[in-house]
Amino acid sequence: MSARSPQGDDRLDPNLDAIMSERRQLINLAYRLLGSLADAEDVVQETYVRWYAMTPAQQEAIVSPGGWLTKVASRICLDLLGSARARREKYVGEWIPEPLPDRMEWDSGRSQGTADPAERVTLDESINMAFLVVLESLSPAERVAFILHDVFRYPFTDIADIVGRTPVACRQLASTARRRIRGSQVPGRSSGRQAAVIRNFKQAWEAKDIAALIGLLDPGALSAADSGGLVEAGSHSVRGPAQIARGLVALVRRLPDLTILERMVNGQPGLVVQQDGVTVTVVAFEVAAERVTRIWAVRNPDKLQPWRAGPQED
Structure with a gap:
C-alpha cells in the first residue's frame, strides 16, 4: 500500500498508521480462513479498497476501524469459501493449502528487499498443514466461526454479525468444528x-x-x-x-x-x-x-x- 491515500489527493491520510497496523492481523486471519497466502493478500487489498472508497466523514463515524476491517475481510473470505467447492471441482488433481516458509529461512530474502510471508503470518499450531487440511472439511460458516473465536478470540456476538447467524448458532458452529478437528488430530510430537x-x-x-x-x-x-x-x-x-x-x-x-x-x-x-x-x-x-x-x-x-x-x- 502507498503511504498516500488512494482517494487521489496529495495529503497524508491521518488514519493511515492506525489502519495499516491492522494489515498483519488481517493477513493472519485471511490465510487461516482460505489456506492461500495469495488469496489472503487479495482479500486484504480488497478490504482496504472498500475502506478508502468511503468518504472521510464515513470513516470517522466508524468507532473501531480495526473491527470494521476484520468484519469486511471475514465476509469477503466467507463469500470466497462459499464458492471454493465449485472452483475446486475444476481444479486439476488434489488441492492442498499453500505452504509457508519459516522466518529463519528468509534472512537473505529480506536483505534483498523480498517480502517475507513469515513476517506477516504468525507461525503457530493453527497454520500447520494437518490443521489447515482439516479446516477444508468444514463448512464456510463453521470455519469462520471457529477461526474467529478459537484462534482470534472474537466474541460470538461479533461473529454473528459477520456470518448472519445468532450468537447461539455461531457457538454451535464453532463447537461442531472443534469436535471435528479434535477427532482428526494425531498426538502432538515435539x-x-x-x-x-x-x-x-x-x-x-x-x-x-x-x-x-x-x-x-x-x-x-x-x-x-x-x-x-x-x-x-x-x-x-x-x-x-x-x-x-x-x-x-x-x-x-x-x-x-x-x-x-x-x-x-x-x-x-x-x-x-x-x-x-x-x-x-x-x-x-x-x-x-x-x-x-x-x-x-x-x-x-x-x-x-x-x-x-x-x-x-x-
Missing part, C-alpha cells in the same frame, strides 16, 4: 523428534532406499500431491508405505539432479525439493509414533512463489 524422523526420511529418499522409506512410513500412510495441472504429479492420493516409497524413489531416479533440503514448512519440519537451485516441491508431513502418517507435496508453481525468493542453499 519439533525435535519430528525433525529426526524427517531427517531419516530425507536420507532414505536420497539413498533411494525403498526398505528404509517403508520402515519410516505408517501402515496407513497417505500421500497427496498438488500440481494444479501445471506440472507433472499424480491426480490421486497414494496410500500405503510400499506404493509411496516406490513413487518417491522413481522420482529421484527420473530426475537425478534434484536437491532435497530440510526446511520448516508451516512451522513444522518438512522438506524442500530443488532442481537447478529452484524450488519445485515443498513437502509437509504429519508424524505419529515415530512414523510418517501423511505427506502433502505442493508442486503447483503458483503456490511456491514465496519459496523461490529466499535462500537456495542448505
Whole structure:
C-alpha cells in the first residue's frame, strides 16, 4: 500500500498508521480462513479498497476501524469459501493449502528487499498443514466461526454479525468444528523428534532406499500431491508405505539432479525439493509414533512463489 491515500489527493491520510497496523492481523486471519497466502493478500487489498472508497466523514463515524476491517475481510473470505467447492471441482488433481516458509529461512530474502510471508503470518499450531487440511472439511460458516473465536478470540456476538447467524448458532458452529478437528488430530510430537524422523526420511529418499522409506512410513500412510495441472504429479492420493516409497524413489531416479533440503514448512519440519537451485516441491508431513502418517507435496508453481525468493542453499 502507498503511504498516500488512494482517494487521489496529495495529503497524508491521518488514519493511515492506525489502519495499516491492522494489515498483519488481517493477513493472519485471511490465510487461516482460505489456506492461500495469495488469496489472503487479495482479500486484504480488497478490504482496504472498500475502506478508502468511503468518504472521510464515513470513516470517522466508524468507532473501531480495526473491527470494521476484520468484519469486511471475514465476509469477503466467507463469500470466497462459499464458492471454493465449485472452483475446486475444476481444479486439476488434489488441492492442498499453500505452504509457508519459516522466518529463519528468509534472512537473505529480506536483505534483498523480498517480502517475507513469515513476517506477516504468525507461525503457530493453527497454520500447520494437518490443521489447515482439516479446516477444508468444514463448512464456510463453521470455519469462520471457529477461526474467529478459537484462534482470534472474537466474541460470538461479533461473529454473528459477520456470518448472519445468532450468537447461539455461531457457538454451535464453532463447537461442531472443534469436535471435528479434535477427532482428526494425531498426538502432538515435539519439533525435535519430528525433525529426526524427517531427517531419516530425507536420507532414505536420497539413498533411494525403498526398505528404509517403508520402515519410516505408517501402515496407513497417505500421500497427496498438488500440481494444479501445471506440472507433472499424480491426480490421486497414494496410500500405503510400499506404493509411496516406490513413487518417491522413481522420482529421484527420473530426475537425478534434484536437491532435497530440510526446511520448516508451516512451522513444522518438512522438506524442500530443488532442481537447478529452484524450488519445485515443498513437502509437509504429519508424524505419529515415530512414523510418517501423511505427506502433502505442493508442486503447483503458483503456490511456491514465496519459496523461490529466499535462500537456495542448505
